[in-house]
Amino acid sequence: MKPAPFRYAAPDSLAAALDLLAGGNARPLAGGQSLIPMLNLRLVRPGLLVDLNPLEELAGIELREDGALCIGAMTRQAHLLASAVAAAGWPLLCQALSNVGHAATRNRGTVGGSAAHADPAAQLPVALTALDARFHVRSIAGERMLPAADFFRGRGVAGLAPGDLLVAVEVPPTPRGTAAAFVEHAKTHGGFPTAGVAVLHAPARHSAIALLGAGPAPVRATAAEHALSGGASVDEVASLAAAVVGDDHRRAVIGALARRALEGVTT
Amino acid sequence: MRISVTINGTSFSDEVEPRTLLSDFIRHQAGLTGTHVGCEHGACGACTIQLDGQPVRSCLMLAVQASGRSLRTVEDLAGPNGRLSALQQAFTDHHALQCGFCTAGFLMSADALLRDRAGTHLTEAEVRRELAGNLCRCTGYEGIVAAVLSVADPPLAAE
Numbered sequence: 001m002k003p004a005p006f007r008y009a010a011p012d013s014l015a016a017a018l019d020l021l022a023g024g025n026a027r028p029l030a031g032g033q034s035l036i037p038m039l040n041l042r043l044v045r046p047g048l049l050v051d052l053n054p055l056e057e058l059a060g061i062e063l064r065e066d067g068a069l070c071i072g073a074m075t076r077q078a079h080l081l082a083s084a085v086a087a088a089g090w091p092l093l094c095q096a097l098s099n100v101g102h103a104a105t106r107n108r109g110t111v112g113g114s115a116a117h118a119d120p121a122a123q124l125p126v127a128l129t130a131l132d133a134r135f136h137v138r139s140i141a142g143e144r145m146l147p148a149a150d151f152f153r154g155r156g157v158a159g160l161a162p163g164d165l166l167v168a169v170e171v172p173p174t175p176r177g178t179a180a181a182f183v184e185h186a187k188t189h190g191g192f193p194t195a196g197v198a199v200l201h202a203p204a205r206h207s208a209i210a211l212l213g214a215g216p217a218p219v220r221a222t223a224a225e226h227a228l229s230g231g232a233s234v235d236e237v238a239s240l241a242a243a244v245v246g247d248d249h250r251r252a253v254i255g256a257l258a259r260r261a262l263e264g265v266t267t
Numbered sequence: 268m269r270i271s272v273t274i275n276g277t278s279f280s281d282e283v284e285p286r287t288l289l290s291d292f293i294r295h296q297a298g299l300t301g302t303h304v305g306c307e308h309g310a311c312g313a314c315t316i317q318l319d320g321q322p323v324r325s326c327l328m329l330a331v332q333a334s335g336r337s338l339r340t341v342e343d344l345a346g347p348n349g350r351l352s353a354l355q356q357a358f359t360d361h362h363a364l365q366c367g368f369c370t371a372g373f374l375m376s377a378d379a380l381l382r383d384r385a386g387t388h389l390t391e392a393e394v395r396r397e398l399a400g401n402l403c404r405c406t407g408y409e410g411i412v413a414a415v416l417s418v419a420d421p422p423l424a425a426e
Contacts, residue, residue: 001308002291002307003286003288005284005285006286008331032328032329032332033309036288036308037327039286040288040307040326049285051332053332101400102312102376102400102401103322103379103380103397103400104323104376104400105309105400107321107322107323108327108328188399189396189399190399190400
């Protein structure tokens, strides 16, 4: 239950961190709320840990002139949860985050770490998928931007190659009047949910539904989204959302959660 | 690597391996064994301490990451001469512990909660939700929740 030995570096600039990550057999350490358990259990044995915590340039929440919310990868989950700017424009993020772990883990856990870890039971990736977030990835070769569908690729698999670092998550604005709901089913509060549903809805303008527990990565329920835009009933939309789930139990749970979420945004 | 931290107001410096967990550093090197280590992978909350005033799980940090920071452990709750804090006394009065293994973690979480929420009305549901990251395997949670609510300021409104 102790980590295997590794080398440790705490670079003082993003450029230095990217150089170290390019060296091979290195892993970035963000909030450590997933990586350190994996180290303790010896599920991973990196040669070098590159600690991003000293890099203040990666932490912070910025409302850009184009209306997008730019969240630095090292922004603590607790910081985003307490952000008035996020609560006003992107309440789905705060609703999802209130279910993520506990105060003691949110004080360390980061937005970028949660995204890059790509746990299929994590709430933030599902909310970010519903919000059409874009992921800014840097390496010594340069920067690129990935949409959510290309970033969340599978169970624990993000669109990151060795040497890549997620540096920021950009969340575009939603149309004025968009209602949001995030509901989940977990055995205990703060535990990993077995299923969840994120819904955004602005009548006749915008609909997005993303599912947690429907697959190895967040799933957009596109048929249900179209039905919601077209004014279908809560039951119809929920049935369409649940229909994308293969497993019987999860389909039933997601159907029930979808109804609850839809009632939250349509009444 | 040599690190220096402030623990409970006192400076402490020692050599650590990069892989030394903060929980082990606190117990084995600083000698403060009030902080308990349960699951060592972030599930139980027994090792909760306060880092610059905020509750964190000390098994999910490397000791080297705490260098230059201020730590507070359960040993800091009682006053001089070992007089229990109001929260600690409430744990005793409400039978909020049996074996006591989880207690330090609960106290450090609840201490931060009571401080952060001072002046607002805490409900039982909120206390249960906020302490959900700390597991107790012998008393259940009734006594723990009652103890925390008994020292909430302002007191729990009658419902």
